[in-house]
Amino acid sequence: MASDVGSIPELDQNKYDADEQVKVICLGDSAVGKSNRPQQLSTYALTLYKHTATIGNKTVAVDFWDTAGQERFQSMHPSYYHKAHACIMVFDVQRKITYKNLANWYKELREYRPEIPCCVVANKIDADLKVTQRSFNFGKKQGLPFYFVSAADGTNVVKMFREMIKKAVDYKQNPSDFMDEVMQELENFDLEKNEIHSETDEDGLKAESPDLV
Ligand SMILES: Nc1nc2c(ncn2[C@@H]2O[C@H](COP(=O)(O)OP(=O)(O)OP(=O)(O)O)[C@@H](O)[C@H]2O)c(=O)[nH]1
Numbered sequence: 001m002a003s004d005v006g007s008i009p010e011l012d013q014n015k016y017d018a019d020e021q022v023k024v025i026c027l028g029d030s031a032v033g034k035s036n037r038p039q040q041l042s043t044y045a046l047t048l049y050k051h052t053a054t055i056g057n058k059t060v061a062v063d064f065w066d067t068a069g070q071e072r073f074q075s076m077h078p079s080y081y082h083k084a085h086a087c088i089m090v091f092d093v094q095r096k097i098t099y100k101n102l103a104n105w106y107k108e109l110r111e112y113r114p115e116i117p118c119c120v121v122a123n124k125i126d127a128d129l130k131v132t133q134r135s136f137n138f139g140k141k142q143g144l145p146f147y148f149v150s151a152a153d154g155t156n157v158v159k160m161f162r163e164m165i166k167k168a169v170d171y172k173q174n175p176s177d178f179m180d181e182v183m184q185e186l187e188n189f190d191l192e193k194n195e196i197h198s199e200t201d202e203d204g205l206k207a208e209s210p211d212l213v
């Protein structure tokens with residue numbers, strides 16, 4: 001599924017001067033289709049997909065974090081959750097156990113990231129379109145957005161990713177978790193500091209000037 005992000009027309013990998021930068025993580029059992037790749041040996045525990053999206057008039061650099069293998073232990077390393085701004089939880093509509101396990105993934109997510117936006121994705125609907133008539137209440141109970149998706153034929157993938165990127169940006173700019181508020185304050189502070197430096201440079205007062213160092 002994550003590899004499909006590359007086909008989003010608004011995404012342009014060459015834009016690096018983004019206005020905002022967010023981290024989005026994927027959670028879910030093995031083989032639900034998080035990476036949408038034919039079965040392969042899990043050589044790397046982590047794959048990072050870097051993309052640039054245009055949301056409104058802003059360019060957003062997105063780091064999509066995807067796992068391979070680690071989720072078989074039913075738990076992720078804390079660094080996976082660190083500073084994530086949104087989470088996409090995936091299950092396979094063909095395998096009930098992957099739906100049941102969402103509760104465990106969600107519990108772990110909330111231990112590390114109590115407030116970030118999260119959604120539930122029912123993947124592989126191409127295998128049996130009838131499933132879209134069924135209701136999967138886990139997401140509803142938690143008040144999470146829900147998407148029927150096929151990573152194989154692309155149904156709803158772009159829509160879901162775009163909506164989650166937007167939510168990630170909104171969250172980053174307006175965090176409801178205290179530590180995240182502090183992080184955002186620090187980032188703004190750094191930005192202001194850099195602006196002051198570049199203004200100073202334009203005035204010809206360079207940092208290497210001996211009396212300023
Ligand atoms: N029919 C169908 N098959 C899919 C879809 N998405 C993924 N698959 C297949 O499901 C299998 C598992 O997909 P992966 O993307 O490797 O699953 P994963 O969740 O990344 O698995 P791990 O990397 O082991 O955690 C592969 O054989 C994919 O081709 C889909 O939307 N429809």
Ligand SMILES: [Mg+2]
Binds near residue numbers: 034035067068
């Ligand atoms: Mg994978």
